[in-house]
Amino acid sequence: MIVQVAIPSPLYAVFDYELTSDIEPIGCRVKVSFGRQNLVGVVLKVIEQSEYKKLKKAELLDTAPIFTEDMLKLGQWIAEYYHAPIGLVFRMMLPQKLRKSEPYERSSETYLTLSDDFSVWLEENRNKKARVSLVEQLAEHVPIERSQFCGLFSNFKAHEKALMADGIVQYVEQYPEPVDFSEHVFPALPYTLNDEQQKAVDAITLNQFSVSLLEGVTGSGKTAVYLELVKRVLAKGQQVLILVPEIGLTPQFIERVKSILNIPFVVVHSEVNENQKLQAWEAAKHHTVPLVIGTRSALFTPFDHLGMIMIDEEHDGSYRQRDTVRYSAHDAAIQRAHLLKIPLVLGSATPILETLHNVERERYQLLSLNERAKGQIPNWQIIDMNESMIMDGISVELLNAIEATIERKEQVIIYINRRGYSPVLMCEVCGWVPECKACEYRLTVYRKSHSLRCHHCGYSEALPNKCPSCNNALLKMHGQGTERIEKALQDAFPKANVIRFDRDQLKNKTAFENAVKDVIAGKVDIIIGTQMIAKGHDFDKVTLVGMVDIDGILYSSDFRAEEKLAQTLMQVSGRSGRDVSHGQVVIQTHFPEHPLFTELPQQGYAKFARNLLEQRQHFEFPPYEYQALFQVEGQNEQETLKAFEGLMQSLDCRDYPVGITPIYPNSLSKRQNYYRFYVVLQSKSRKALHQLVHYLMQSAANHLPSQIRHFCEIDPWDFD
Numbered sequence: 198m199i200v201q202v203a204i205p206s207p208l209y210a211v212f213d214y215e216l217t218s219d220i221e222p223i224g225c226r227v228k229v230s231f232g233r234q235n236l237v238g239v240v241l242k243v244i245e246q247s248e249y250k251k252l253k254k255a256e257l258l259d260t261a262p263i264f265t266e267d268m269l270k271l272g273q274w275i276a277e278y279y280h281a282p283i284g285l286v287f288r289m290m291l292p293q294k295l296r297k298s299e300p301y302e303r304s305s306e307t308y309l310t311l312s313d314d315f316s317v318w319l320e321e322n323r324n325k326k327a328r329v330s331l332v333e334q335l336a337e338h339v340p341i342e343r344s345q346f347c348g349l350f351s352n353f354k355a356h357e358k359a360l361m362a363d364g365i366v367q368y369v370e371q372y373p374e375p376v377d378f379s380e381h382v383f384p385a386l387p388y389t390l391n392d393e394q395q396k397a398v399d400a401i402t403l404n405q406f407s408v409s410l411l412e413g414v415t416g417s418g419k420t421a422v423y424l425e426l427v428k429r430v431l432a433k434g435q436q437v438l439i440l441v442p443e444i445g446l447t448p449q450f451i452e453r454v455k456s457i458l459n460i461p462f463v464v465v466h467s468e469v470n471e472n473q474k475l476q477a478w479e480a481a482k483h484h485t486v487p488l489v490i491g492t493r494s495a496l497f498t499p500f501d502h503l504g505m506i507m508i509d510e511e512h513d514g515s516y517r518q519r520d521t522v523r524y525s526a527h528d529a530a531i532q533r534a535h536l537l538k539i540p541l542v543l544g545s546a547t548p549i550l551e552t553l554h555n556v557e558r559e560r561y562q563l564l565s566l567n568e569r570a571k572g573q574i575p576n577w578q579i580i581d582m583n584e585s586m587i588m589d590g591i592s593v594e595l596l597n598a599i600e601a602t603i604e605r606k607e608q609v610i611i612y613i614n615r616r617g618y619s620p621v622l623m624c625e626v627c628g629w630v631p632e633c634k635a636c637e638y639r640l641t642v643y644r645k646s647h648s649l650r651c652h653h654c655g656y657s658e659a660l661p662n663k664c665p666s667c668n669n670a671l672l673k674m675h676g677q678g679t680e681r682i683e684k685a686l687q688d689a690f691p692k693a694n695v696i697r698f699d700r701d702q703l704k705n706k707t708a709f710e711n712a713v714k715d716v717i718a719g720k721v722d723i724i725i726g727t728q729m730i731a732k733g734h735d736f737d738k739v740t741l742v743g744m745v746d747i748d749g750i751l752y753s754s755d756f757r758a759e760e761k762l763a764q765t766l767m768q769v770s771g772r773s774g775r776d777v778s779h780g781q782v783v784i785q786t787h788f789p790e791h792p793l794f795t796e797l798p799q800q801g802y803a804k805f806a807r808n809l810l811e812q813r814q815h816f817e818f819p820p821y822e823y824q825a826l827f828q829v830e831g832q833n834e835q836e837t838l839k840a841f842e843g844l845m846q847s848l849d850c851r852d853y854p855v856g857i858t859p860i861y862p863n864s865l866s867k868r869q870n871y872y873r874f875y876v877v878l879q880s881k882s883r884k885a886l887h888q889l890v891h892y893l894m895q896s897a898a899n900h901l902p903s904q905i906r907h908f909c910e911i912d913p914w915d916f917d
């Protein structure tokens with residue numbers, strides 16, 4: 198037969214191969230020779246005839262399809278919508294272990310069984326009490342997974358050999374059975390759902406496509422609603438996928454899933470090893486687990502019978518992938534729910550404007566949680582940095598508030614979204630500023646490790662003692678990062694325990710989890726953190742949140758700047774006073790008159806965001822129009838720009854109702870040795886936009902010299 202295969206190459210086409218197969222090969226992997234390489238492709242289609250005469254032979258690697266039908270369609274949708282090479286999309290959707298050109302066999306488990314004549318053995322061995330009791334237990338459980346039985350009866354291992362030697366206990370390799378939790382009795386809830394929560398749960402109909410926005414401030418009880426919904430889906434014998442942000446997977450969340458549902462589930466994130474990922478993949482595919490919780494790539498878990506998808510913190514940036522295949526897992530998840538005809542729930546205290554727009558257009562259903570289940574919304578105090586006394590970036594007002602809080606034995610969070618000690622080192626005499634050569638971006642000072650580091654490529658060098666340009670020793674550090682705030686607060690409050698939450702300090706999930714534990718155990722007084730601190734942890738003892746140096750984003754030209762800062766302000770301030778009535782938020786800014794500081798605290802995010810939406814409509818920005826970004830990168834600045842200009846001039850765009858900006862350098866104009874330029878395409882018509890992007894991508898492939906790379910991003914979120 199002739200098959201069309203998606204092959205992991207940067208090309209956009211599918212390729213025809215000759216295949217000999219007894220089974221329906223669609224969704225199976227094949228080994229193909231492509232150019233001079235052997236690659237693993239995925240069969241998308243069986244066709245009658247090929248345009249090409251001499252077809253190469255493909256070799257079937259699987260005995261059953263790896264991709265389910267919805268996954269095949271999802272992959273094709275991603276390739277088409279995001280203008281991504283289809284072979285790379287399918288490769289991305291496979292677990293690492295299946296990207297190798299090796300046959301795949303589902304892993305089996307070792308089960309224990311008893312020989313038929315075990316009752317005879319029992320008669321003859323009455324005196325061996327321990328063994329008899331084990332065999333009697335086995336008789337009630339067989340067949341049972343060996344690991345499970347060992348868990349139940351820890352003395353089994355001591356007698357295992359002897360029982361095997363007698364031939365009474367035997368091993369059988371078999372696949373785990375699918376599970377069904379439709380009859381499962383869930384533990385009693387530690388609370389009763391309030392009216393809004395109950396309404397939200399009842400508003401979602403199973404077995405039909407819908408998107409619902411669960412909008413509620415932090416602590417309003419969204420997680421409680423998710424878990425209640427999981428129960429309903431499980432009761433139908435179906436499975437659930439919950440997507441969470443990169444660092445939103447906290448032990449607290451996992452604990453709650455365990456205690457409220459008491460079911461097996463698997464967790465998939467970047468630090469889970471490849472064996473475990475494959476196990477999770479198999480468990481979902483064969484329905485031996487009813488619930489998968491995971492970060493972005495967990496969207497590509499195959500399910501036997503998926504009944505609902507939930508996306509927690511739907512506004513979170515980590516749902517967008519910005520390399521190889523540039524896609525949004527948030528939007529692709531909606532597509533998957535649509536393909537499967539199942540409901541999808543988006544949860545957030547600060548939904549993105551695109552989502553709110555879809556609520557207004559009645560494409561999504563709105564489920565609001567307005568009562569805070571526990572605690573109250575904290576008060577905001579705005580400090581005018583132009584008027585206040587500032588020491589090391591911290592105002593007297595904030596210092597006083599910190600002092601009062603730690604005296605009450607309560608905890609403080611100080612948010613600053615910049616790592617390191619200081620973002621700028623400058624020579625007072627000649628104005629020299631150290632830059633990364635690969636990125637043309639100033640290096641961040643790290644004082645403890647006495648180094649300068651690039652936050653874009655990881656380059657680092659020793660911190661100089663004097664200016665390499667004029668030899669003067671008058672190097673001054675301007676501005677602050679987490680490390681400097683940490684030192685300043687440690688100096689100001691020498692008895693306080695200060696902990697730092699950022700990627701430099703907490704390098705992996707374990708370090709992060711331990712830090713969270715310390716905070717919950719009350720071992721910490723002051724927490725200094727970046728964005729990392731903004732994700733749904735339930736820190737009950739935090740009653741003060743200070744936000745320093747947040748103005749940066751307001752200087753940017755990003756039309757989403759206000760939306761993003763509003764989200765951050767709400768998320769971070771939501772950490773304060775979750776459990777007591779006197780939560781306090783202190784915000785330092787040079788723009789105290791900005792609506793973000795005057796209107797947002799009065800109106801709350803929901804209303805403020807809807808006002809922003811009106812502005813977007815007025816200025817004809819997304820979500821009222823659609824955008825695509827097209828970027829060109831090369832190692833020679835002039836050559837890259839010239840090639841880009843030549844490409845744009847060669848296009849005939851007259852027939853497309855699409856606006857195109859001039860060519861701009863990115864705000865980080867050189868990154869990892871590549872100079873970067875972009876244009877933004879914008880249109881009221883999605884169709885026209887996609888057509889023009891298609892045309893542009895084709896022209897780029899034909900026009901641009903091979904050393905110059907290019908890509909597009911649909912619905913771009915950042916323009917850095």
Ligand code: ADP
Pocket residue numbers: 388389390391394413414415416417418419420421422570571733735
């Ligand atoms: P969110 O996910 O919106 O931040 P959670 O679901 O985590 O909110 O709820 C916040 C806290 O309130 C949790 O400690 C949870 O156990 C508790 N909670 C949730 N719903 C209720 C309720 N109906 N009654 C009492 N407590 C509740």
Ligand code: ZN
Pocket residue numbers: 624625626627628629664665666667668669
């Ligand atoms: Zn100098």
Ligand code: ZN
Pocket residue numbers: 633634635636637651652653654655656869
């Ligand atoms: Zn760099």
